[in-house]
Amino acid sequence: MKIAVLGAGAIGAYVGAALHRAGVEVHLIARGAHLAAMREHGVRVLSPRGDFTARPHATDSPSEVGEVDYVFLGLKAYSYASSGDLLAPLLGPGTAVIAAQNGIPWWYFHGMTGHPLEGQRIEAVDPGGSVTAVLPMERAIGCVVYCSTEIQAPGVIRHLEGTRFSIGEPDRSISPRCVALSEAMIAGGLKCPVEKDVREDIWIKLMGNVAFNPLSALTRATMVEICEHEDSRDLVAQMMAETLTIARAAGCDPQISIDKRIDGARRVGHHKTSMLQDLEAGKRLEIDAIIGAVVEIAELTRVPAPTLRHVYAAIDLLSRTSLVS
Known part of the structure; x- marks a missing residue:
């Protein structure tokens, strides 16, 4: 081999x-x-x-x-x-x-x-x-x-x-x-x-990435800080719920609890996501595969995803302005 x-x-x-x-x-x-x-x-x-x-x-x-x-x-x-x-x-x-x-x-x-x-x-x-x-x-x-x-x-x-x-x-x-x-x-x-069906694993991991990566870059917060702030934790839960609905409409049914997924992220502690690390290092942000594609699949499957759309708009703007700053 x-x-x-x-x-x-x-x-x-x-x-x-x-x-x-x-x-x-x-x-x-x-x-x-x-x-x-x-x-x-x-x-x-x-x-x-x-x-x-x-x-x-x-x-x-x-x-x-x-x-x-x-x-x-x-x-x-x-x-x-x-x-x-x-x-x-x-x-x-x-x-x-x-x-x-x-x-x-x-x-x-x-x-x-x-x-x-x-x-x-x-x-x-x-x-x-x-x-x-x-x-x-x-x-x-x-x-x-x-x-x-x-x-x-x-x-x-x-x-x-x-x-x-x-x-x-x-x-x-x-x-x-x-x-x-x-x-x-x-x-x-x-x-x-x-x-x-490796797609189930893709969505299970993506549930964390789609929420914590852009939110950490937008707020400069670690995963535990996002989880322990009541309103941002609720925002994560809403993004994950929309992602699960999109996954099911796209033909996959990930078997994962949102609360369990968030608690698992909280236990990671004061960890900076890869997107926050890239932002701090002045590197291009990997937003297309992590959240842009999810929003596009929502459009293809006609699933409302207002929270994901709003966060995507914000992180896309940050990505564009950080590259030219």
Whole structure:
């Protein structure tokens, strides 16, 4: 098995190191000081489950790697459309692409045989079909990440919590390529269930992201601060309720309690969401996949979602003004 990790940042380098430890041929594609450190010293993982160092091949040139069996995408979803030149050398006739992204993926309605929206393109995450042109939907394997990592220093990954990477085919089949990938991930010390419908995991994780990410960026508050403020907690609950209604209208029925989801977020403590961290770092905000696509699906399914719409308008304005400030 040959795997390329395109965008070997905190999550990508951690997954690559785990797979390499399992004996998989792994190629990490990165840049800058992080790449230089991985080339010289390997990937050093610091984890409560045990520290280890792995030395997979690391490069900034996909053409040096060639065709692989799997590409693990560690890029932000908004980078997919512009990643064609990086992806092209890695893609053979049977190469699968694991999109480890937050929010709604570009392939969401692909393979939903019998659903009224089967094959529907979601403009927010596939504008003008630009992502599909780079990543044909038949290559896609869905992936929901329940793992928290950070780059502590170039080449050094701090694993904070979680090892679960749920994967699944858009057409709900249990495919040989998913089973083989799952076995390799498990051999590397990760959890990797093959889900019959990975969309349920997408919505369960999204319930938290759709509310806490934009609200934290708008307020600069941590997750526990949002949960312990009565009015903002009510706002989160309303956003989650609208999201569940949209999910069900889109053909998925996540089995999760809103109160349980909020309480789980509260227990995380004074954690800054990824969107707040990106805002503070002056980076582009990942709003299209996390909330824009949800609002678009609400329109497609004719589900009223006033709270999500209002918060989306606010975070979209912040995103636009923060980029030009």
